[in-house]
């Protein structure tokens with residue numbers, strides 16, 4: 001399947017500081033990709049590189065098979081920037097007219113139907129909309145462009161839990177209906193858990209984990225058993241995190257094969273467990289692999 005996003009040793013520096021470095025990923029099309037990481041991890045930087053709003057300092061990036069940024073490419077990518085930008089003085093209807101004027105592939109029927117379904121008053125100015133309504137308007141503008149890839153930077157950060165759920169539900173429906181790929185960032189794993197089938201974890205400007213969620217969950221395990229030194233685990237079990245009490249050890253490991261040691265109770269992880277294990281992986285445990293632990 002065509003790659004929606006490919007990066008090879010991609011890096012971006014602001015002044016002397018790397019905001020993103022050594023980023024090598026290959027994301028196939030047709031996924032809802034969750035980009036997760038703490039504040040300042042480099043999420044916005046990666047999204048802006050993908051949309052051609054920033055130029056790399058090092059390495060290469062290709063989006064939908066070509067370098068991002070030129071006019072033809074911009075028509076294929078929808079970008080909803082952080083804080084769901086809308087024009088405060090324009091009404092909902094004026095936003096749609098502006099979208100139609102700026103985008104050759106504009107789907108007016110989709111935009112109007114969506115605004116109608118959401119119950120947004122076309123005559124209302126954006127400044128009079130709630131944060132959730134503004135986010136829905138920004139999503140509508142992104143979708144009506146009929147992009148092949150929709151990029152959303154923290155789209156639900158300012159919304160309450162109900163508006164958040166509504167927004168993500170709308171996004172999921174639109175994704176299924178229009179067969180588009182989606183790349184969205186969040187620092188809330190619970191949002192991604194309901195939405196994404198592909199995950200990229202960024203920590204300290206580097207990709208720590210990337211892959212299809214099902215595969216990542218199938219290859220990561222929680223092992224609980226009698227206290228053991230991590231060095232005594234088999235070489236093909238990569239230790240992501242380790243905790244010990246006097247008598248007991250709990251490891252989160254990545255292993256391609258089954259865990260056969262009868263001493264362990266083997267537990268499955270949720271996406272949240274998985275992400276937290278990589279986020280907490282501050283100090284090296286052992287056998288630390290290169291920054292990108294799982295790549296497809």
Ligand SMILES: Nc1ncnc2c1ncn2[C@@H]1O[C@H](COP(=O)(O)OP(=O)(O)OP(=O)(O)O)[C@@H](O)[C@H]1O
Pocket residue numbers: 014015018019037038039040041042043044045046187
């Ligand atoms: N225009 C800029 N000039 C200088 N430094 C910048 C600029 N934009 C971002 N940075 C720095 O680059 C790093 C990565 O920032 P980025 O906005 O990509 O992170 P993020 O993961 O999106 O964070 P957040 O979750 O807070 O939005 C941060 O240390 C940030 O301070």
